[in-house]
Amino acid sequence: xxxxxLKRIILAFVTTFTILxxxxxxxxxxxxERPIGGDTQQIAYFDxxxxxxxxxxxxxxxxxxxxxxxxxxxxxxxxxxxxxxxVMTQYTNWLKNIFTKWDWGYSKDYQPNxxxxxxxxxxxxxxxxxxxxxxxxxxxIGILLGVWAALKKxxxxxxxxxxxxxxxxxxxxxxxxxxxxxxxxxxxxWLPSTWPADTAATAVKAQGYIIPVFCLSFGSICGYCRSVRxxxxxxxxxxxxxxxxxxxxxxxxxxxxxxxxxxMVPIFPSILAEFIGILGGSMILENLYxxxxxxxxFITALKYKDYDILFVDMAIFTxxxxxxxxxxDLSYSLIDPRIRVGAKK
Amino acid sequence: MEENKNxxxxxxxxxxxxxxxxRVTDKKLExxxxxxxxxxFKRFCKNKASVVGGIIxxxxxxxxxxxxxxxxxxxxxxxxxxxxxxxxxFEAGTGFWDGTRSREHVVxxxxxxxxxxxxxxxxxxxxxxxxxxxxxxxxxxxxxANPYGQAGVAVIATDSKVDNKNAVMSSKAINFDVKxxxxxxxxxxxxxxxxxxxxGEYAVYLKSDDQVIMLRDFSKDYSPLSVDISALIKxxxxxxxxxxxxxxxxxxxxNFQYILLESVVISAGEFASNAEDIQKVSxxxxxxxxxxxxxxxxxxxxxxxxxxxxxxxxxxxxxVFDTYELVYGDADVVTYSATELQSWIDAGWCSYxxxxxxxxFVRLTDDCPIDSVESQTLKTVxxxxxxxxxxxxxxxxxxxxxxxxxxxxxxxxxxxxxxxxFAGLRTSLLLGVCSFAFCFPFGLVYGAIGGYFGxxxxxxxxxxxxxxxxxxxxxxMTLCILHLGNNFGTFILAICxxxxxxxxxxxxxxxxxxxxxxxxxxxxxxxxxxxxxxFKHILxxxxxxxxxxxxxxxxxxxxxxxxxxxxxxxxxxxxxxxxMMSSNQQYLAVYPNLxxxxxxxxxxxxxxxxxxxxxxxxxxNPSLKGSE
Numbered sequence: 018x019x020x021x022x023l024k025r026i027i028l029a030f031v032t033t034f035t036i037l038x039x040x041x042x043x044x045x046x047x048x049x050e051r052p053i054g055g056d057t058q059q060i061a062y063f064d065x066x067x068x069x070x071x072x073x074x075x076x077x078x079x080x081x082x083x084x085x086x087x088x089x090x091x092x093x094x095x096x097x098x099x100x101x102x103x104v105m106t107q108y109t110n111w112l113k114n115i116f117t118k119w120d121w122g123y124s125k126d127y128q129p130n131x132x133x134x135x136x137x138x139x140x141x142x143x144x145x146x147x148x149x150x151x152x153x154x155x156x157x158i159g160i161l162l163g164v165w166a167a168l169k170k171x172x173x174x175x176x177x178x179x180x181x182x183x184x185x186x187x188x189x190x191x192x193x194x195x196x197x198x199x200x201x202x203x204x205x206x207w208l209p210s211t212w213p214a215d216t217a218a219t220a221v222k223a224q225g226y227i228i229p230v231f232c233l234s235f236g237s238i239c240g241y242c243r244s245v246r247x248x249x250x251x252x253x254x255x256x257x258x259x260x261x262x263x264x265x266x267x268x269x270x271x272x273x274x275x276x277x278x279x280x281m282v283p284i285f286p287s288i289l290a291e292f293i294g295i296l297g298g299s300m301i302l303e304n305l306y307x308x309x310x311x312x313x314x315f316i317t318a319l320k321y322k323d324y325d326i327l328f329v330d331m332a333i334f335t336x337x338x339x340x341x342x343x344x345x346d347l348s349y350s351l352i353d354p355r356i357r358v359g360a361k362k
Numbered sequence: 363m364e365e366n367k368n369x370x371x372x373x374x375x376x377x378x379x380x381x382x383x384x385r386v387t388d389k390k391l392e393x394x395x396x397x398x399x400x401x402x403f404k405r406f407c408k409n410k411a412s413v414v415g416g417i418i419x420x421x422x423x424x425x426x427x428x429x430x431x432x433x434x435x436x437x438x439x440x441x442x443x444x445x446x447x448x449x450x451x452f453e454a455g456t457g458f459w460d461g462t463r464s465r466e467h468v469v470x471x472x473x474x475x476x477x478x479x480x481x482x483x484x485x486x487x488x489x490x491x492x493x494x495x496x497x498x499x500x501x502x503x504x505x506x507a508n509p510y511g512q513a514g515v516a517v518i519a520t521d522s523k524v525d526n527k528n529a530v531m532s533s534k535a536i537n538f539d540v541k542x543x544x545x546x547x548x549x550x551x552x553x554x555x556x557x558x559x560x561x562g563e564y565a566v567y568l569k570s571d572d573q574v575i576m577l578r579d580f581s582k583d584y585s586p587l588s589v590d591i592s593a594l595i596k597x598x599x600x601x602x603x604x605x606x607x608x609x610x611x612x613x614x615x616x617n618f619q620y621i622l623l624e625s626v627v628i629s630a631g632e633f634a635s636n637a638e639d640i641q642k643v644s645x646x647x648x649x650x651x652x653x654x655x656x657x658x659x660x661x662x663x664x665x666x667x668x669x670x671x672x673x674x675x676x677x678x679x680x681x682v683f684d685t686y687e688l689v690y691g692d693a694d695v696v697t698y699s700a701t702e703l704q705s706w707i708d709a710g711w712c713s714y715x716x717x718x719x720x721x722x723f724v725r726l727t728d729d730c731p732i733d734s735v736e737s738q739t740l741k742t743v744x745x746x747x748x749x750x751x752x753x754x755x756x757x758x759x760x761x762x763x764x765x766x767x768x769x770x771x772x773x774x775x776x777x778x779x780x781x782x783x784f785a786g787l788r789t790s791l792l793l794g795v796c797s798f799a800f801c802f803p804f805g806l807v808y809g810a811i812g813g814y815f816g817x818x819x820x821x822x823x824x825x826x827x828x829x830x831x832x833x834x835x836x837x838x839m840t841l842c843i844l845h846l847g848n849n850f851g852t853f854i855l856a857i858c859x860x861x862x863x864x865x866x867x868x869x870x871x872x873x874x875x876x877x878x879x880x881x882x883x884x885x886x887x888x889x890x891x892x893x894x895x896x897f898k899h900i901l902x903x904x905x906x907x908x909x910x911x912x913x914x915x916x917x918x919x920x921x922x923x924x925x926x927x928x929x930x931x932x933x934x935x936x937x938x939x940x941x942m943m944s945s946n947q948q949y950l951a952v953y954p955n956l957x958x959x960x961x962x963x964x965x966x967x968x969x970x971x972x973x974x975x976x977x978x979x980x981x982x983n984p985s986l987k988g989s990e
Contacts, residue, residue, distance in 0.1 A: 032829045040833075043841045180411070183976075187968035189921050191928050191943070192961040195950060199958070203951045210951070300836060301928045305947065316929055319840065331837045339832050 022347055029343045036339075037332050041111055044331075045071075045104045049086055050322040052125045056090055061130050063087055063099045065123045070110030073100045121332075122325035127317055133329040137311060141333070144299060144310035147229055155234035156288055159241025166242065167249035167280075168272070178242065186239045194232050194305050201228065211307045229306050233299055237291055244287065248280040286348035291341075402906065405981045412977020418970035422963070423791065430785040430937075435766060435778035437785065437937065444760065444776030447685045449955050450767050454684040455493055461686045461767075462493055469510045470497050470677040477681055478510045483688055487756075491688035492681055501675035507652045514674035515551045516648040519559055519620035520613040521668040527613050529620075529667020532569065532606040533643045539602050542631040544591040544640075546577065546607065551622035552584035553672075562619025563612045570605030573598070580612060584621070591628075607643070611667060622672060624648060649674040690757035690765045698732070700747040706730055716740070716747035731758045770959045773946060783960050786939030787967065790923050793850070793933075794916030797857040802912055804858075805865025810896050812866070813873025824870070831863045839926055848926075848934045857919045865912040872904030906982030910975060917971045924964065939964065 052062045063086070066072035073082060075098045082100035089097040102110070114120040121133040128136055166178040202210035213225040252258065253276055261271040300312035307313070311330055318326040396404075407413060450461030471478040476488040477495070504511065520529040538544050552561060563582050568575040568591065575598055577589050595603045607628070611619050625646040630636075643663070645651035651663070652671045684691075706712050711730035715722040720735040732752030741748045757765045770779035812823040842856035876882065882899050890899070920939070926932055927940030934941075939960065946956035 032832065035829065036833050040837065040841065043845070047844055183972065184969050187972045188965045189924060189968060191924065191947075192965050195947065195957045195961050199950055199954050203954075301925055304928060315836070320930060327840075331834075331840070334834045335832070335837060338834050342832055 021350070025343055025346060029339055033336055033339050036335050038108065040331055040335070041328060042104055042108055044324050044328045045107050047324060049101055050125065050324065051087060052129060054126070054129060058129055059087055060089055062123070062125060065130055067099070069114055069120065069122060071102055071107045073102055074098070075100065121329045124326050125323045126321040127323045127326060133326050136314070136326060137329055137333065140309055140311050140314050143308055144303070144312060147226070147233065147299065147308065147310065150226060151230045151233035152237070152288070152291060154230060155237040156241065158234070159238040160245050160284065162238065162242040163245025164249060164277075166246045167253065170250055170253070179246070182239045182242050185235060186243070190232065190236065191301050191305065193235060194228075194302060197228055197232060198305070212309070229299075229302055229308060232302050241284065245280065245284055248283060249276060252276045252280045282352055283349070285352055286345050289344050289348050402981045406977055409977040409980070411973050415970040415973025415977065418966060419974050422787065422967055422970065426784045426787040426791055430781055430788055433778060433781040435768070435781055437777040437782050441760065441776035443689055444772055445774050446949075446953050447689065447768055447772040449769060449771040449959070450686060451769055454686065462682050462684050464680065464682040466680045467678050468681065469508065470679040471510050472512065472677060477679055487688055487691060488683075490691050491683045491685070493684050495679055495681035497679040498677050501677050503673040504676050505670065505672055505674070507649060507671045508674060508676050509653060511649040511671070511674035511676040512647055514648045515553070515622040515624050515672050516652055517620050517622060517668070517670040517672050518609055518611055518665065519668045519670070520562070520611055520618055529611040529613070529665065530608060531663055531665040531667070531669065532608040533663050534639065535570075535604055535606050536628075536639055536643065537602070537604045537636055538568075538591055538595055540592055540596055540600070542592065545629045546587070546589050546591055547625070547627045547629070548587040549624040550584040550586065551624050553622060559618030559620050562614065562621060564621045565610050567608050567610070568594075568603065568605050569608045570603060573603070573605070575603070686765060690755065690760070690762070696754070696759070697749050697751050699749050703747070703750055714750075720750075771953070771955045773942075773956055774949070779956060779959060782937060782942050783939065783963055785937035786942050787963065789850075789933070789936045790920040790939045791916070793853055793857070793923055794919040797854050797861055797919050798913065798915050800854065800858045801862040801915060802865055802909075805862035805912070806869050806901075806908065808862065809866035809869025810873060810901065813870035814877060814892065814896050814900070820870070827863045827866055830860060833860070835860060835922065836929070839922070840931065843926075843931050848931055850933065850936055853923060853933055857922060861915055861919070864915065865908065868908050868911050869904065872908055873900055876900045876903050907979065910979040910982050914972075914975055917968055917975075920967070
């Protein structure tokens with residue numbers, strides 16, 4: 018078992034590393050984008066890039082390094098010329114920066130010359146907070162609905178819940194957000210129509226959470242409801258539950274002691290994975306509701322063509338999705354004694 | 363025991379051969395034979411929700427194909443006048459889906475008797491478009507000068523608390539000659555309502571270059587002032603006085619000081635030579651006065667302090683107007699040049715003889731943009747036609763033969779939302795089907811190889827898909843679009859890069875399920891090749907499940923396309939559903955139809971596809987047979 022866990026984690030590391038490397042190279046292969054600002058900003062930016070090893074600086078004009086990126090204004094007859102470093106050299110420099118200094122580059126225009134890690138750090142809190150709250154809401158509601166539907170299987174209640182879940186799962190998130198905004202923010206005016214500023218009163222800030230949390234938990238509530246119903250229905254038809262009833266347990270006792278425990282086995286790992294995985298799913302929501310999280314940062318960075326920030330953001334999303342899948346795998350085998358993943362036959 | 367003995371004897375002719383002279387054949391089956399597909403269809407039809415889903419899906423697909431072809435409206439050239447028309451299905455006035463919009467709490471223009479909205483439309487057109495209007499019975503009192511306000515009191519206030527910076531409001535110099543009778547009537551108000559200031563001490567006087575005649579000395583007396591100016595001038599021993607009327611408010615260090623003027627009226631005898639000046643200096647409507655004196659070039663009053671308005675009366679109204687009437691209704695008279703008219707005559711749209719005049723205008727075809735000619739202008743020298751003033755319907759000018767009807771309304775560019783939505787849906791469907799067509803065979807073959815051969819081949823192949831599958835789709839799409847631009851081909855490529863993984867996985871699991879079966883073994887013992895086993899024996903069994911599950915890829919690519927538009931990476935160069943929706947998102951508060959209609963279509967599409975797909979998948983799954 019320990020061997021398997023170790024293997025799985027090492028593999029996840031290798032995978033993450035490979036994907037990030039490919040992403041880095043693909044991002045660096047994009048045409049070089051110069052910052053928008055004046056000479057001071059240009060020089061500051063290019064000097065940072067020289068420090069990172071992504072750009073060469075020469076005192077004379079060069080002809081073997083491709084197109085000239087930038088030339089400083091001539092001063093005392095001296096000027097600096099900047100050229101792009103070959104991509105593979107940039108890649109080795111990137112590895113060096115990360116492993117020795119944990120330096121992920123600097124913003125170009127979004128917040129000129131601020132370290133990417135600082136920018137991400139200032140924003141990731143919003144996304145995490147939002148996701149934690151929505152998981153806290155969606156798990157109990159989803160499970161309750163699912164259990165209810167399963168216990169009332171093939172009755173009106175079950176049909177209504179299942180149909181609603183079916184319909185709700187099909188509605189794309191941006192459609193849902195549009196409707197919610199239209200009804201609760203514009204028509205009724207009960208809730209703020211955008212994310213309240215940090216300086217807003219606590220009550221307003223709390224209200225600001227309602228729409229995004231609802232929109233985020235909506236999908237997962239449906240998801241949980243569906244899988245809990247399916248699992249519980251399957252368990253309810255199993256022989257050991259029949260045995261439990263025949264030996265004299267009431268229906269309630271049989272369900273609470275035997276059915277629920279077994280039905281929850283596949284659900285818990287997915288909650289764990291969801292806890293992390295949902296982070297990546299809120300990009301559109303963050304954009305529509307103007308939440309200053311990392312999803313919104315992705316779009317802002319894309320708008321500014323601020324590739325360093327974009328890359329770090331993508332790296333976070335990739336890592337999150339990989340970690341989630343590893344956790345899902347591992348927790349299955351930890352929770353469910355029937356599954357011995359990786360065990361020899 | 364003896365009596366119970368009963369001996370039965372059979373003779374040969376007791377037996378008759380049943381089928382002696384008949385042919386014995388198998389009876390024909392009374393039930394109809396069924397094939398796998400027929401069975402699937404039968405079981406699918408039992409699932410009512412799926413059938414309904416299938417029908418709705420079918421209708422949407424058909425609409426997506428035919429609406430962009432048969433709809434006559436343009437969705438390519440921007441037509442600003444037609445922007446934001448309301449959805450219209452019924453005739454205006456029916457109150458529901460009739461192309462009307464209601465507006466609440468809009469300033470009412472009491473002079474023109476229309477709601478004071480943008481001057482993009484003429485008063486006549488506005489008036490015509492109103493279906494229903496409810497004007498407030500009581501005016502609302504406001505403290506700002508609104509062009510549609512009236513009455514109220516003018517505020518003359520000091521704008522500094524430093525002493526000796528009095529607020530001085532003086533009129534233009536007026537020539538008062540004693541031959542006429544000049545009278546000044548001023549009505550003050552003593553209402554104490556202006557915030558953070560108080561009613562102050564003031565004086566009213568006549569001021570010429572060298573002389574001052576006091577009309578009311580510095581005091582806090584706010585009773586109406588009525589003085590005979592001529593008499594005062596005579597008293598001062600003058601025949602003629604040229605000067606201004608001045609109101610002066612004394613400043614105070616403690617607070618801002620102000621006075622309130624309801625009206626200032628100068629009356630003169632009927633022979634006064636400067637009646638016009640006098641009239642301009644007088645005012646009874648303080649709102650108008652404040653507005654006029656705000657413009658420098660008129661300058662009948664000049665003020666060194668702050669001047670403003672208090673309790674100006676303004677009426678608000680709630681009204682419903684027909685957006686179509688406003689744009690396509692009876693237009694105002696428009697001047698057309700003779701060359702334009704000539705081109706219509708040449709095209710055979712109308713006939714006109716300028717020598718006869720406007721009555722000679724005859725409208726020949728529906729193409730002609732005008733209905734009648736109001737008047738004509740001739741060139742001064744040659745006496746030839748220079749221009750005509752024509753009257754016509756708005757829709758003709760915009761190039762329609764009859765007033766259009768937009769079922770979903772129009773968007774910011776004046777495009778028909780219905781046509782745009784279905785044209786976008788068509789692109790999305792095309793994208794989905796194309797990427798499915800590329801991904802499905804690839805995923806099928808990949809999964810088949812992995813699933814069939816198993817072992818190290820399988821481990822290697824599926825380790826690779828695992829790695830590829832764990833890259834978030836946003837990252838894949840973004841990188842593709844940044845490198846290759848956001849065109850249709852890139853979208854297909856980007857979707858296909860990861861889209862086949864699902865199919866491959868499903869195929870693999872189907873292969874694991876069937877490859878150990880006896881019939882496969884039997885075929886293998888008979889010497890079948892791997893190809894034959896894969897494609898003839900294993901694949902057909904799992905095909906139904908694989909296809910139906912993989913078809914969900916179509917919905918997911920529609921969803922992907924729309925989501926990307928929300929991330930500002932929308933599809934360019936083709937009508938796109940996502941781009942349309944995300945660009946309309948900003949009008950959600952004002953023109954909700956622009957978002958709601960596409961959203962409903964999208965949701966309907968997804969729901970019906972899922973219902974249909976789930977039903978089909980269950981029907982194709984032989985193991986579920988009989989369980990329903």
